[in-house]
Amino acid sequence: MYHISDLKKFLRCERLYFYSKDENNVFKPYVRSDENIIDLLIRYFGIKEYYEGVRNDPNEKFFSQINNYEWFIHPRFADGDMRMNVPLMHKNNDGFDLYFFYYGITIKELDLLGYRVSLKILNKLGIKTNEIYLIYLNGEYVNEGQLDVDKLFICTSEYKGKRLKSLIEEGEINYDCLIRRIDRYNPDDTPPKKSRYCKLYGLCDYYSRCFPDEDETADDSILTLVSSRYKNEMYEEGIELLKDADIKRLEGSRIQYAQVMASRNGGLFIDRYPLIEWLNSVSDRPISFIDFEWDRYLIPIYPKMKPMDVVCFEFALYYIDETGKMEHRTFVGTGDCRREFVEALFEYLPEEGPILAYNADGAECLRLAELGEVFTEYKEKLDKIIDRFHDLAMPFLEGLVYDIRMQGNYTLKKLVDICSDYSYKDLDIFDGMEAVFNWRNMEKSEESKEEIEENLKEYCSLDAYGLFLVYRWLIELIVESK
Numbered sequence: 001m002y003h004i005s006d007l008k009k010f011l012r013c014e015r016l017y018f019y020s021k022d023e024n025n026v027f028k029p030y031v032r033s034d035e036n037i038i039d040l041l042i043r044y045f046g047i048k049e050y051y052e053g054v055r056n057d058p059n060e061k062f063f064s065q066i067n068n069y070e071w072f073i074h075p076r077f078a079d080g081d082m083r084m085n086v087p088l089m090h091k092n093n094d095g096f097d098l099y100f101f102y103y104g105i106t107i108k109e110l111d112l113l114g115y116r117v118s119l120k121i122l123n124k125l126g127i128k129t130n131e132i133y134l135i136y137l138n139g140e141y142v143n144e145g146q147l148d149v150d151k152l153f154i155c156t157s158e159y160k161g162k163r164l165k166s167l168i169e170e171g172e173i174n175y176d177c178l179i180r181r182i183d184r185y186n187p188d189d190t191p192p193k194k195s196r197y198c199k200l201y202g203l204c205d206y207y208s209r210c211f212p213d214e215d216e217t218a219d220d221s222i223l224t225l226v227s228s229r230y231k232n233e234m235y236e237e238g239i240e241l242l243k244d245a246d247i248k249r250l251e252g253s254r255i256q257y258a259q260v261m262a263s264r265n266g267g268l269f270i271d272r273y274p275l276i277e278w279l280n281s282v283s284d285r286p287i288s289f290i291d292f293e294w295d296r297y298l299i300p301i302y303p304k305m306k307p308m309d310v311v312c313f314e315f316a317l318y319y320i321d322e323t324g325k326m327e328h329r330t331f332v333g334t335g336d337c338r339r340e341f342v343e344a345l346f347e348y349l350p351e352e353g354p355i356l357a358y359n360a361d362g363a364e365c366l367r368l369a370e371l372g373e374v375f376t377e378y379k380e381k382l383d384k385i386i387d388r389f390h391d392l393a394m395p396f397l398e399g400l401v402y403d404i405r406m407q408g409n410y411t412l413k414k415l416v417d418i419c420s421d422y423s424y425k426d427l428d429i430f431d432g433m434e435a436v437f438n439w440r441n442m443e444k445s446e447e448s449k450e451e452i453e454e455n456l457k458e459y460c461s462l463d464a465y466g467l468f469l470v471y472r473w474l475i476e477l478i479v480e481s482k
């Protein structure tokens with residue numbers, strides 16, 4: 001039996017499907033949803049009675065209930081080896097209205113493949129579809145203390161001014177043919193050839209399996225050139241290193257200039273005076289290094305939240321005081337800990353001096369501005385903290401520093417790797433999403449709560465300490481370049 005998700009994987013990359021089919025990967029959603037969407041939709045539509053399909057129901061199950069109910073939740077259907085279910089179906093005269101759910105506040109892309117498979121199977125089974133609706137979240141809705149489902153959802157039968165049903169019917173999907181192609185493979189086969197979609201929807205989970213040699217390419221390979229339209233073309237022509245890049249085919253950004261110059265200089269480029277100027281702008285003491293962790297909620301379950309808002313649940317802070325002494329503070333909350341987060345920040349953060357974070361504007365500063373909107377009594381104080389932030393990514397993103405060991409990677413983790421012996425690989429929690437997944441589990445078990453909290457502190461503290469390490473490295477680079 002195949003599901004729509006199998007077709008999607010196969011169409012993205014046959015090799016990806018081949019690798020994934022024997023793995024029991026547990027889907028870990030990037031966005032958190034503690035509420036059951038279907039339960040909320042039942043309230044939204046005021047549904048009193050319904051038939052709910054279960055996994056592997058044969059088609060007959062639906063037909064046996066067709067005269068007993070108006071509403072159907074997740075009814076299961078199959079055509080040959082192709083299975084699917086529709087989130088909600090509503091009987092309407094001689095046919096049904098279908099309701100699909102979109103996980104977001106703006107519809108960025110229609111899941112046409114999924115809708116077309118569903119419609120085709122229903123047609124084949126002789127089930128008439130009258131209208132197709134898409135339900136998504138109202139980005140303007142604010143939880144005023146209690147979840148108001150009437151205002152939470154938006155239900156539409158149109159997309160970009162066109163009728164959804166017509167858009168779906170415009171295209172054909174031949175899933176029989178796709179299934180025949182999928183069936184050609186068996187686990188003992190050589191994996192299918194590689195595709196070009198490895199980074200299209202974020203890095204494919206199987207990237208290191210498919211490209212094990214990538215780490216062995218030269219640090220200053222032309223393939224590490226950032227935002228370059230022509231790097232592959234140059235590589236195919238035999239230009240292997242940044243230092244040999246064809247200047248006419250560079251877009252001319254400061255980052256690219258820094259990369260090429262680092263390759264020509266033996267590995268490092270520093271734009272000395274602007275870098276000294278930047279370091280001078282953060283030379284006051286105390287100086288703080290801070291990192292936040294947060295989780296994003298699909299449904300605004302807490303007061304003053306909108307759909308897709310975040311809850312900051314952790315920060316780690318290092319600061320160096322006027323005497324040169326370093327202090328370390330952490331905060332990890334549970335549940336709706338937004339107020340505790342802000343109050344702990346006020347308690348621990350030095351009252352003055354620069355604060356360094358990585359990608360500060362789009363991360364820590366944005367989070368504090370959001371918290372200022374929620375806790376208006378703290379807004380002024382939070383705004384003053386925001387004004388003290390400096391972005392440690394700036395010297396790198398402005399092309400003031402480039403070390404070819406960065407390999408075109410501008411993350412804090414990469415920089416920490418280059419300038420120190422510290423490694424995230426030694427930690428139980430080694431990246432931001434793992435931190436989020438662990439935090440979600442923290443409340444579920446008293447036994448593991450303490451251990452998870454410790455692991456979270458270790459991870460976030462390395463991010464904050466990493467800021468200090470990178471800052472110190474920049475100072476060393478200036479001293480050494482005298």
Ligand code: SF4
Nearest residue numbers: 013016195198204210
């Ligand atoms: S890394 Fe690329 S080639 Fe390999 S499975 Fe993923 S998408 Fe396919």
